[in-house]
Amino acid sequence: MTERYIIGIFGKMNSGKSSLMNLLTQQLTSIVDSTPGTTTDSKIALSEIHGLGPVKFIDTAGFDEKHLLGDKKREKSLAALKECDLVLLVVDPSTNDFESESLIISEAITQEKQIITVYNLFGDCDPTLVLDIDSMLYKSKVYPRIVLKAVDINCRHELLETILNNYIPKNVLIDLLPFVEREEFYILNIPMDEETPSGRYLRPQAMAEAYITRHWAFPVSYRMNLAKARSGDPSERERWNGFLKSFAKRPKLIITDSQAIDIMKEWAPADMGLTTFSIMMINYMSRGRLSEFAQGIKALNKLVPGDHVLIAEACNHSRIFEDIGTIQIPELMNKYYPGVVIDHSFGREFFEESDIQQCKLVIHCGGCMISNQRMAARLRDLKTTGIPITNYGIFLSWIQGEEILERVIKPWMNMD
Template sequence: MTERDIIGIFGRMNSGKSSVMNLLTQQETSIVDPTPGTTADTKITLTEIHGLGPVKLMDTAGFDEQNELGIKKLKKTIAALKECDLVLLVIDPATFEYETDKFILKEARSLDKQVIVVYNIFRSSDKNRIDKIEELLTRLRVYHRIVLSAIDINYRQRLLEAILSNYIPKNVTVELLPFVEKGEFYILNIPMDEETPSGRYLRPQAMAEEYITRKWAFPVSYRMNLAKARAGDPSEKERWNTFINNFTQKPKAIITDSQAMDIIKDWAPDDMALTTFSIMMINYMSRGRLNEFVSGIRALNSLKPGDHVLIAEACNHSRIREDIGTIQIPNILKTRYPDVNVNYTFGREFVDELDMNKYKLVIHCGGCMISNQRMAARLRELNATGIPITNYGIFLSYVHGEKILNRVIAPWKARTD
């Protein structure tokens, strides 16, 4: 069953929230269940937006009053913020009081909500105040903004277009490995090391195995001995050759741990596709935005001494000797760009927006431990500040040259520009 997307309309009292609600509901599609509320209540309307599907619209009460009713409304507004998928923040630029908007922006950020800012113009001269407001509330610039007059039906289409082109619906699903075909073999290259937990695969590995099996295809695991392979021990190459030559049906692709790229790039037969778990995961968690991570890698070419690069890991797993994020990638960076500063962020917290500006590039892990919503919020903030982002798998492939990068992104039909 398709879940309804929930759009919440927020803002100060008299900013025009109800007019925005009316603008959205004036459509041919019938309104199924309008629920009237009291002044403190959130008004709810179930409707359909062409191109988006069934939605629940919530028109929240402004909570500017400093009294009991204001507190009641505030509680309802916070509940609506938690529930909604998209925040429409309605601002009347003619007002000079922005505490409500500031509060909503802060809460929306901490809840990773998508936001569209709607400047509702009552007099055309009010438009001139928008720059001033954005100087005071710089966070507004992170989001898509639209200027309209909510009482004018002619703006309805523009509002709908702003929603359709800037909101990522919650029902969008992305295939984990879109290139997998029924009846084909897929190699999972898993070099277990001291960091590998016993008794289970890591989440991306387990997800890949499950996905391939579910698609009636055949996942086959190979435990690469990276230490031996890197030391040039011929027994490891022989073991690989025995493995790869024993298939009576040639596997279609190899999905490798990114840190094994230095070896597998030369060992993978040319006629076999090659990609990494990390690339698979970041494409999945970002809902198919792999191109942005591929474009981001180009920032490496313009790094200068003194620049800062941020390595972002979305979990706090135990880190032992050859950890990919804290040892392997920093070592490569320091060798190639000796005077570049490498910083780290771990877990669910991301960089404070004020600190973010100092980074020239963010290198993100697969992000398997955070929600799609949180990943989207990270991308939104980086996009708004113009900071490129790439990913472990892309980085560890690109350092071996353009050809390897092209090879690992080919299965995803991603662009290299």
């Protein structure tokens, strides 16, 4: 059975929900009438959006109808909200009270639904009014929006474009390590310390190992003694050289913990590719948008003292990474970009924070503990506000030199 994306249309009575449904389906699927409460039950239409695939639209009854019947309709609308992947919130900006819209938004946010606000203009409307309502409804969070006339067929194209550009489908999978070749060796450089959990690898390490094995290639782990390597003690370098010599066939590539990139930039032989777990992870979690993170690092060149940079970790329970986010990166920032103010965000939605607007750059962890959809939503929100984003692995490589960053990014280029 084909899986359909479910798009629900919500809003107050008479806001133009059914008109929007008809605009989307290009037919009179729903009865449109000026009588408030025309749509009494959720109406369903199966359709296809070119570039997205099969969809199920649900036109719902107004959220603001009073009395017992209104409560029943609201329950139906809430059930539809639960079911859908994307909420199209239809707002008539000429109305005064936005209590119903706020309720829909809070339900949608609680249920982690994606939202696009559709401002439906019945007549001429001052565009600043839309902006005022938008910031009142969403506070500091940015959601995609479109301003249109639901009864105007010419608005259909822009509406579909807005959905395509903003809706993040659930099931788009990408390859974790798209460059892995059958029967080839891949080195996983895994420094361990007292904080390393015993009995298991960290998620990115385990995922890389499983992926390489699954693809009929050979993952080989090396536990680097990072302290020794950094101290200049030759025994660690000798151990590494001995390890490399033991291969009858040269390994293709090294995936290293980003923290060891300062060593690996010297130690990784020129004939082997080099990348980091953090870069692998952010490419995977963002569904292949690594180049945006690589581009984002350039914002560092424009920083002046007093600018804010946000270090964002997508979870707050991993002590192993805490060190990078709270100590290593801030120290490096201090050294190379003195006077720049470092803010932190752990786990919570950083966009809820009002000071995100003043950030000149977000440096994000690998994001292994959040869903692809949430990561995509973060990227979308940052793009809307024009704030560049980069990642721990990219930052740590860049600090070692632009050519090092190029090297760790290279394996990912020209990949589908």
